Amino acid sequence: MPNGPGSPSQVRYPTRRRFLKSVALAGLGAGLAGEGASCGVSRSSDSGAPLVGIARGKILVRKDIEKATPNEIAVLKHAIEVMKKESKNPRAGWRGQANIHQVSCPHGNWFFLPWHRAYLYYFEKICRKASGDDAFTLPYWNWTKSPTIPQAFWDEPFSDGTRKAAKQDKAKDEFVGKEIVDRILAINDFETFAGGATKELQPEKQPGQGRLESSPHNHIHNFVGGNMRTFMSPLDPLFWLHHANVDRLWTTWVTAHPKSMPAAKTWLELPLDFFDFEGNPTSMKVQETLNTHDLGYRYDTQAETTAGEQRPSGDGVGHESVSEEFRASSKISDALRVGTAAIIDLFPSGKLREHLGFLANAPLQSLKESEIRVTIRGIRPPEGSDLDVRVFVNCPSVTRDTPVSDAHFIGSFSFFPTGSSEEHGHRGRSLTSVFLDGLKTFRALRERKLYDPQGPLQVQLIALNSDRESIGTGQLIAEQVELDYLSGRT
Numbered sequence: 001m002p003n004g005p006g007s008p009s010q011v012r013y014p015t016r017r018r019f020l021k022s023v024a025l026a027g028l029g030a031g032l033a034g035e036g037a038s039c040g041v042s043r044s045s046d047s048g049a050p051l052v053g054i055a056r057g058k059i060l061v062r063k064d065i066e067k068a069t070p071n072e073i074a075v076l077k078h079a080i081e082v083m084k085k086e087s088k089n090p091r092a093g094w095r096g097q098a099n100i101h102q103v104s105c106p107h108g109n110w111f112f113l114p115w116h117r118a119y120l121y122y123f124e125k126i127c128r129k130a131s132g133d134d135a136f137t138l139p140y141w142n143w144t145k146s147p148t149i150p151q152a153f154w155d156e157p158f159s160d161g162t163r164k165a166a167k168q169d170k171a172k173d174e175f176v177g178k179e180i181v182d183r184i185l186a187i188n189d190f191e192t193f194a195g196g197a198t199k200e201l202q203p204e205k206q207p208g209q210g211r212l213e214s215s216p217h218n219h220i221h222n223f224v225g226g227n228m229r230t231f232m233s234p235l236d237p238l239f240w241l242h243h244a245n246v247d248r249l250w251t252t253w254v255t256a257h258p259k260s261m262p263a264a265k266t267w268l269e270l271p272l273d274f275f276d277f278e279g280n281p282t283s284m285k286v287q288e289t290l291n292t293h294d295l296g297y298r299y300d301t302q303a304e305t306t307a308g309e310q311r312p313s314g315d316g317v318g319h320e321s322v323s324e325e326f327r328a329s330s331k332i333s334d335a336l337r338v339g340t341a342a343i344i345d346l347f348p349s350g351k352l353r354e355h356l357g358f359l360a361n362a363p364l365q366s367l368k369e370s371e372i373r374v375t376i377r378g379i380r381p382p383e384g385s386d387l388d389v390r391v392f393v394n395c396p397s398v399t400r401d402t403p404v405s406d407a408h409f410i411g412s413f414s415f416f417p418t419g420s421s422e423e424h425g426h427r428g429r430s431l432t433s434v435f436l437d438g439l440k441t442f443r444a445l446r447e448r449k450l451y452d453p454q455g456p457l458q459v460q461l462i463a464l465n466s467d468r469e470s471i472g473t474g475q476l477i478a479e480q481v482e483l484d485y486l487s488g489r490t
């Protein structure tokens with residue numbers, strides 16, 4: 001291959017090969033998927049030069065869709081119409097863009113946020129070319145403030161006939177409400193917030209979905225339904241507004257937790273590959289995605305300056321390095337029946353008990369770097385299911401009716417993709433893991449004298465059909481529950 005030694009292309013090879021192959025298979029190559037495209041000779045200018053600084057001085061603002069002007073909506077409409085015609089270059093066409101997601105998007109690991117940020121960045125640039133408006137920016141859908149599908153998105157070309165949600169349907173508070181979103185934004189640990197450490201974009205085993213992904217992100221995909229439940233979700237124009245909001249919440253988190261981003265090279269230096277409007281390969285590394293100002297945009301909820309948005313300087317450690325004495329884990333022996341709680345006993349070491357007791361009691365300010373993380377590993381939802389899972393700790397009895405306001409509640413999550421497996425090939429059925437932040441719950445229990453560090457420690461899991469009505473006969477496989485004291489990382 002023409003890639004020279006040390007070329008970033010070597011690192012990204014497996015994914016990329018699959019990507020080019022799939023583009024060719026889909027008949028979209030049109031003379032572009034040949035050698036010329038794979039050697040990286042015709043990169044667009046934004047990958048050839050460092051991104052930092054290119055757009056400084058001209059930071060465009062991504063706005064809440066509810067505040068978009070009629071003209072801004074018209075530009076987006078025009079861009080989508082042009083892309084849907086799939087003109088000269090199919091990769092920049094509507095389906096071509098969705099194919100990129102189908103093949104390359106990482107889920108369940110710490111590349112989730114940077115990859116989707118870069119994806120939106122290149123998509124926005126394509127929209128600018130397609131619409132002829134250089135100042136175009138993607139709007140976002142703030143589902144916490146407005147949990148119904150934005151009004152404008154029921155008209156062509158913004159609608160999608162495959163959706164399940166109706167106009168008046170609201171996304172669930174349990175997943176997108178202010179309380180849960182605030183809780184997620186308060187998580188100190190990057191992996192718990194955003195996804196677990198791994199070396200590859202798409203490892204066989206997902207290290208773990210962060211809270212932003214497993215809760216609001218997954219829920220919105222399922223709530224909208226239809227295409228949005230599959231890896232071809234970018235076919236629904238709402239996808240872009242949904243992910244702009246996820247991306248926006250990342251900026252909010254960074255401001256609240258400066259210096260908390262990983263410093264690991266495996267993360268910072270991984271190249272993320274896309275195509276530009278002309279169909280040429282283009283790419284940026286994770287480290288180039290970290291500050292939206294470097295990419296020439298900010299959200300209307302972000303400060304005009306970059307103050308508060310910092311370069312990574314954390315330690316970049318991964319969860320695998322939590323030492324055994326700070327981890328309690330138990331296997332789950334039986335499949336979970338939908339509607340019935342499973343109780344998993346954990347057996348913490350004396351040292352872990354001591355630290356759990358300490359975290360539950362200590363003044364909050366002293367806990368900057370601490371988190372009690374509960375991880376559910378090896379999860380495999382039933383095919384085509386629409387399940388939500390709730391997790392509790394030391395709850396005397398968990399039923400379908402135990403409310404999420406219960407002090408023992410740790411968190412809930414749902415799945416993505418949940419469409420049938422043909423729609424996304426083998427990737428849709430991979431085992432996943434989910435991280436949940438437990439510190440807040442342990443502290444709430446301690447405050448109410450409901451938690452004794454010396455007593456038994458149990459985690460309860462209950463899977464519910466998302467409509468909450470039907471009891472169902474489905475089963476959910478989950479292999480293991482773990483509880484980690486994250487400051488015990490070595």
Ligand code: C2O
Pocket residue numbers: 101105106107116217221233243
């Ligand atoms: Cu890669 Cu919300 O999707």
